[in-house]
Amino acid sequence: MTSTEKPPVPEMTDLLADAPTNWGKWGPDDEVGALNYLTADEVLRGIQHVKKGEVHTLQRLIGDPKGDPVWPGRTPAERTQILDESSWDGADGPAFPGGLHYADDKINAFLQGSTQYDALGHVWYGGQIWNGYDARTSVGGLHKASVEPIAQKGVVGRGILLDMARFRGKATLDKAETFTHEDLQACAKAQGVTIEKRDVLVIRTNFLQLFHEQGDAFYEGFCEPGLVYSDGLVRWFQDMEIPNLVTDTIANEVTFDPNNGTALPLHCALMRNLGVTLTEIADLESLAASSAEDGQYTFLYAAAPLKVHLGSGSPVNPLAIK
Numbered sequence: 001m002t003s004t005e006k007p008p009v010p011e012m013t014d015l016l017a018d019a020p021t022n023w024g025k026w027g028p029d030d031e032v033g034a035l036n037y038l039t040a041d042e043v044l045r046g047i048q049h050v051k052k053g054e055v056h057t058l059q060r061l062i063g064d065p066k067g068d069p070v071w072p073g074r075t076p077a078e079r080t081q082i083l084d085e086s087s088w089d090g091a092d093g094p095a096f097p098g099g100l101h102y103a104d105d106k107i108n109a110f111l112q113g114s115t116q117y118d119a120l121g122h123v124w125y126g127g128q129i130w131n132g133y134d135a136r137t138s139v140g141g142l143h144k145a146s147v148e149p150i151a152q153k154g155v156v157g158r159g160i161l162l163d164m165a166r167f168r169g170k171a172t173l174d175k176a177e178t179f180t181h182e183d184l185q186a187c188a189k190a191q192g193v194t195i196e197k198r199d200v201l202v203i204r205t206n207f208l209q210l211f212h213e214q215g216d217a218f219y220e221g222f223c224e225p226g227l228v229y230s231d232g233l234v235r236w237f238q239d240m241e242i243p244n245l246v247t248d249t250i251a252n253e254v255t256f257d258p259n260n261g262t263a264l265p266l267h268c269a270l271m272r273n274l275g276v277t278l279t280e281i282a283d284l285e286s287l288a289a290s291s292a293e294d295g296q297y298t299f300l301y302a303a304a305p306l307k308v309h310l311g312s313g314s315p316v317n318p319l320a321i322k
């Protein structure tokens, strides 16, 4: 290899050969992973951070007239009107006793095409998904570690906003900009809070503002900003028993790791190996504005994705209650 040549991109099986896992920690049949940390005590700990009764909804609009940001290769949701008042202009509208009319519509959508929970079986390498299940269990739908058990359980605990854009003095983080768990801790310190064990981490980059500002150019050289893989970061997530990572980006981490060239290694190290649930494309703007104003960066976090049988993800509208 000459000095100008880049080293080959490692296989995930090699990069993560010695990485920690939580496989088996909650038994051989577990499908919700680190969400097991969110016990009744964690719900009560979260409730202690409700001070004003202020509610922030964290879902981005589906069918935004300005467009919906999606992972390259996915398409935004399409909503189709099936019935409306014009359906009764002729003789074809369904007739009901008493003259009832109504509106009906449907959407054709990627389950990961808006603010969403990823199922733990959504991403894998080396032929195995979360908890060691065979990746063939994904054929035709996630027969193991689908979004359904996450939806059955619900996600409630103490949330902490880490406003990385504000911490770095920027309107938005830049394409491919990275940060580490140490940066998250420094951000928390600057905000006057401490990340505690079992917190739901909610990280703001405001990167998707550029989707609306840049139009199609947004996808040129696509590489979102975000957390960057290191063994230390993965072990910190494991030691801190982080149940859920929520971000306002499409894929939670820097898209291509600048240190090794792999795509989405934290999906593998956190989701597939540790069972950390990932939540993406959140809208954190009203929560961030409120937190900057009142200095309260902790809250009750509550979310439940839709119960989609065999689903690899589901839209969600999480709540942050202060």
Ligand code: UVW
Pocket: 071, 112, 118, 123, 250, 251, 252, 264, 267, 280
């Ligand atoms: C991929 O895993 C490819 O995407 P996401 O986690 O954003 O759904």
